[in-house]
Amino acid sequence: MGKSDILALLEESFLDRKLVLLSNREPYVHRAIPRGFVCEKQAGGVAIALDPVMQMAGGTWLAWGSGNLDKRFVDEMDRVKVPPQDPKYVLKRVWLTEEEVENYYLGFSNRSLWPLAHNLCNQVVFRRKFWEFYKRVNEYFVQVTSGEIENKKALIWVNDYQLSLVPRKLRALAEDALIVFFWHIPWPSHDLFCILPNRKEFLEGLLGSDLLGFHTQNFCRNFLTCVEEELEAKVDSEESTVTYKDHVTKVKAFPISIDFEYFSSLAQSKETHAMLTKLKKGFHLDETILGLSVDRLDYTKGIPEKLKALDLFLERYPQYQGKFTFVQIAAPSRTKIKAYRELREEVVRLVNQINEKYQKRGWRPILFINRQVDHKTLSIYYRLADLAIISSVRDGMNLVAKEFIASQIDEKGILCLSEFAGAFEEMEHSIPINPYYTDGFAEAIKRALDMPLHEKRDRIRRMRQYLKEYDIYKWTYDIFQTLSEMIPSKAEADVDILMMRE
Incomplete structure (x- = not known):
């Protein structure tokens, strides 16, 4: 329609x-x-x-x-x-x-x-x-x-x-x-x-x-x-x-749903391509496997649970240290409410702990961006990402999952999606995660990164086709x-x- x-x-x-x-x-x-x-x-x-x-x-x-x-x-x-x-x-x-x-x-x-x-x-x-x-x-x-x-x-x-x-x-x-x-x-x-x-x-x-x-x-x-x-x-x-x-x-x-054509076209634009090249050079991402999450800084999004799973993943699979970088974009939200301020403090503490634990010369595992990011910039991150993680402990839908899929015009990324997000009922070709089960979460990250490219492309294509038909x-x-x-x-x-x- x-x-x-x-x-x-x-x-x-x-x-x-x-x-x-x-x-x-x-x-x-x-x-x-x-x-x-x-x-x-x-x-x-x-x-x-x-x-x-x-x-x-x-x-x-x-x-x-x-x-x-x-x-x-x-x-x-x-x-x-x-x-x-x-x-x-x-x-x-x-x-x-x-x-x-x-x-x-x-x-x-x-x-x-x-x-x-x-x-x-x-x-x-x-x-x-x-x-x-x-x-x-x-x-x-x-x-x-x-x-x-x-x-x-x-x-x-x-x-x-x-x-x-x-x-x-x-x-x-x-x-x-x-x-x-x-x-x-x-x-x-x-x-x-x-x-x-x-x-x-x-x-x-x-x-x-x-x-x-x-x-x-x-x-x-x-x-x-x-x-x-x-x-x-x-x-x-x-x-x-x-x-x-x-x-x-x-x-x-x-x-x-989302405006599929808007996000897909944005990802294909000349401006996005130019900024993508610039970002790769600025953050030395040419040889890096990139993970991504885009959330509001909200206690429903499972950000601490995700960081704990990433910590376990890097500990359990040291071969990814120095090769895998995770970008957590977290827009400030409801900062006048104490629970949200405390959440930010916890997230910053966990990010610092993980970076101090694993960082090597010229590499840190977690890049934390604590500001609002516009769609043009997000489209670059969506295209760059080899892995996107939605770790909500509870979510009505979660449109970021759909924005990521629509922006994956290179068909190289894969989506790890919480079973407790509304989008999970539709995105059946994603990798399911339970944010409360840290061991299983870490294993899902490993499974996603090790997945053959042809399987990733098949999964992405199926989800893109669905979203193209069932758009906003x-x-x-x-x-x-x-x-x-x-x-x-x-x-x-x-x-x-x-x-x-x-």
Whole structure:
């Protein structure tokens, strides 16, 4: 499915509806730099995945304006057209106070929901204040969205765990709106979910959606079980629907993907080739086997577990010492949260220990890059890498795995992928790893590096072919197609409900 198929579907089924997309994180941010300002494309998974969709479809993207110069570049309605070099859609910025950011975003979203969804209960912190501000900001997003659609028919696409209460609240203000909610992180089992103090209200918020999407079928099953256990709702497991307070929500798995052609073309560009040659010389990589990881510096990414496995690998197989270099790119993340600062300290300590233990003249085993790296530079590392490691202890999807595959135009690299990343269900030709099992992890690295080139190429080709077919546009089409199929049944359901009331 391509862009033209999506546009045809939108015209056929949703021509009379305004497309409004909501997320916490904005796709473009204006910030100050020493010589002026820059408008940067955000590096988060939601922004990376959905920006090409909005550039194609148009509409309005509503999100928190987090840049320190964001207010300077909006009009009187807090809108700015993006991308700046070739505007395709409208970005409407929502302004949050420091107190709201502290409690709604850093608090409930990232100290309560985030660790809970990733099965890391030891990191979970609940505060009544967190929840109150979460409700307040969700209500604020609802009011701004309501003003944006101006009582017109709308297709509203809400994204991720920060805005879970929006669908139910928005439904009360715009009954004829079509509301899609996509949950971009794991959904936990009921045994874990039940520790959430406000879980009933939380579930009710999501069930205001017409279509509720998750990355995997397992996440869908977990959600349906939670609804069954917590609410007096009718759950149809065969149809994967929930009927609650006269409203039907379809629950379905849509594994998110990437713009395959963008990453593949970027890897093939003349600029990438020139920078690749320069990087090889700068880091003396011509005769080096290169391993790579690209992560946010987050405790869900299994970075300490990976470093311990690399330590064991180098100890167990000394023939790779001096010949194998591992590049760990780790973008700073949520540095105001203590757990993230402590994680950075642990990672730096482990990197230093490993380098001190094995380094030889002119060689260190680990190169740690603790900053944000843009896609153009990442494409060079993706092409250079003989091995990419995704070691998440829990992950909704992990798009880095797919970016690496799309960028492997030389077909020489191999992917080691955690069994606990959502992408593992699709990338069946990767090398599986269990980040908790250090011995097995080290052996997987050895297996990947020793794999014959013809087998690597066969595996990469199969995964590239899959991603070429199931890219971000196919993902988008499947969501809109599912929603379009629901329109007649939604109308019929509304009639049935009215008849029952009479």
